[in-house]
Amino acid sequence: MPDFPSSSSRPPVGRLRKLIWIALCLLLTLAITAAGVWTGFALWFQLSAPMQIKVAAIVFLALAVLAAMHALWQRRWRPLIWFVVFFTGVLGWWSTFKPSHDRVWADDVARLLHIDVEGSKVRLTNVRNFDWRSETDYTVRWENREYDLDHLVTADLVLSYWMGPAIAHTLVSFGFDDGRYLTFSVEIRKEKGESFSALGGFFRKFETVLVASDERDIVRVRTNVRGEDVYFYRLQVEPATLRKLFIGYAGEARKLEEAPAFYNTLTSNCTTIVFDLARAINPQLPLDYRLLASGYLAEYAYDVGGLTPGFDHATLRARGRITERALAAGNDPRFSQLIRVGIPGVAPLKSR
Incomplete structure (x- = not known):
């Protein structure tokens, strides 16, 4: 009869789930980082505000990104959800920018x-x-x-x-x-x-x-x-x-x-x-x-x-x-x- 791998040689279900979770966290961490970097540049180039307010906004953004990533790895969802809401708001703000012929041109x-x-x-x-x-x-x-x-x-x-x-x-x-x-x-x-x-x-x-x-x-x-x-x-x-x-x-x-x-x-x-x-x-x-x-x-x-x-x-x-x-x-x-x-x-x- 053919030899079948014993149950002990198969990856434990718990270990497989852990690997899947780690991979998912890594992907979400990359997504949060990319969203944060994009938002930072968008604020820098499009926020009509004094330099001090721009810097404060970007510092707040960096803290929000770190908090979302920390919460993700700790399996706490509320900070992550707030970050998603914040980023959705940024995308809404971004959609308001329209090209124009009516500016004071060089x-x-x-x-x-x-x-x-x-x-x-x-x-x-x-x-x-x-x-x-x-x-x-x-x-x-x-x-x-x-x-x-x-x-x-x-x-x-x-x-x-x-x-x-x-x-x-x-x-x-x-x-x-x-x-x-x-x-x-x-x-x-x-x-x-x-x-x-x-x-x-x-x-x-x-x-x-x-x-x-x-x-x-x-x-x-x-x-x-x-x-x-x-x-x-x-x-x-x-x-x-x-x-x-x-x-x-x-x-x-x-x-x-x-x-x-x-x-x-x-x-x-x-x-x-x-x-x-x-x-x-x-x-x-x-x-x-x-x-x-x-x-x-x-x-x-x-x-x-x-x-x-x-x-x-x-x-x-x-x-x-x-x-x-x-x-x-x-x-x-x-x-x-x-x-x-x-x-x-x-x-x-x-x-x-």
């Missing part, structure tokens, strides 16, 4: 972009063309412009590095056969006195704005005023796809006009929206971690065959660095042509 994001498309003709209202002397000294200039998409010939991926090699701001610059360029940038819509915070971007701190701008504004302010390091990459895009990508930005502008939206550092930022537009054109584009680590977006574009062929990525990056050329060009009317000298895929600059 000058460079004060106006919403409007784009009308009729066939190949495009009319843009509120194109930004500031003259920047410093971050606080600038000439405000908003323009209305017209373009013909039949004369749209190029698109450049622009990466501006401001916080290490993994993080870059992503822009797309469209070129027309008359030498004009127009750059689109998805940005936070700062209120006056606000500054960007990557953490704040997770906690409904900022709305989203789409900026269309002249390169002497939106590129030069990064290289010549803010000291960022900027790289250009010529995209390999068919004319029909170029037009679809441009019109995709028009669609984004229309959506933001109709309904304001919060900026999210992870899910709705300058890179993810560009990818969404590109994927609407080519659904086969794969997801990749470099869509989040935006500093490596050019490597992703290279791997999917989106950059100038015949060069390795290191060469494209080295020759695409325009920072020094931008500093040298200053406010020259030929700024866009001067910064592109030597970029693979860009025609040589003609002499005057």
